[in-house]
Amino acid sequence: MPFSFEALELPGVVLVVPRLFADNRGSFFEAYRSSDFEASIGQAFVQDNQSRSIRGTVRGLHFQTGAAAQGKLVRCLAGEIWDVAVDVRPRSSTFGRWVARTLSGENLHQLYIPAGFAHGFQVLSAQADVLYKCTTEYAPKAEGGILWNDPDLALPWPVADAELSEKDLRLPTWKAFTASLTLA
Numbered sequence: 001m002p003f004s005f006e007a008l009e010l011p012g013v014v015l016v017v018p019r020l021f022a023d024n025r026g027s028f029f030e031a032y033r034s035s036d037f038e039a040s041i042g043q044a045f046v047q048d049n050q051s052r053s054i055r056g057t058v059r060g061l062h063f064q065t066g067a068a069a070q071g072k073l074v075r076c077l078a079g080e081i082w083d084v085a086v087d088v089r090p091r092s093s094t095f096g097r098w099v100a101r102t103l104s105g106e107n108l109h110q111l112y113i114p115a116g117f118a119h120g121f122q123v124l125s126a127q128a129d130v131l132y133k134c135t136t137e138y139a140p141k142a143e144g145g146i147l148w149n150d151p152d153l154a155l156p157w158p159v160a161d162a163e164l165s166e167k168d169l170r171l172p173t174w175k176a177f178t179a180s181l182t183l184a
Helices: 034-041 174-183
Strands: 003-007 014-018 021-023 026-028 047-054 058-064 072-078 080-087 098-104 110-113 117-123 127-134 143-145
Touching (some): 003 034, 014 034, 058 080, 072 080, 072 098, 072 117, 080 110, 080 127, 098 110, 117 127
Antiparallel strands (some): 014 110, 021 026, 058 117, 058 143, 072 110, 072 127, 080 117
C-alpha cells in the first residue's frame, strides 16, 4: 500500500504518511489514491483548496455545520505548518479536546480531519503552501469558527507573533460557541 494510516488520539483524526521512493534523481510518492483513502477513512473528496501564507499566519479555527460539514485532508506542499483539529461535536466524549501535528513539504505527512472538527494551522517556515481536500463544497451559510487563541482551548501556538485575517480575529470564544449550542 502506498500509504500508512495512523489513528490519532481523537476518534476519526488520522495521520497519513505516503511511501516515498527516492534515488539519485530525486523522489516520487503518491499523494492521493481514492480507493485507498475511501477504504481507510471512508470518505470521498469533492473540492481542493490551496493557500500560501507567511510565517506566523494562523488560518482558523474553521468548520462547517449540518449537511455541509466538511472532512479535510490537509497537506503542506512547501514549508512547514502546525496543523490542529478541535472536536466541536457536542455529544462526543472528546468534545473540546484537540490534536496537532507538524506537516511539511519535507515530511510529506497529511492529516485527515473528519466532519465535526474545527481546523486551523499556523505557518512555522518563512512561507508555506497548503493544499487540502474537502468532503463537501464550501457553503458560506454553514460556516463557523472559534477564536484561535481562546484561553479555554489553550492551544500552544508555536509562533508568538501571529498574523490573522480580520474575519478570524472576530470569531467567537469557546464559551460563546458552547453557549450557542444550548440555544439551538
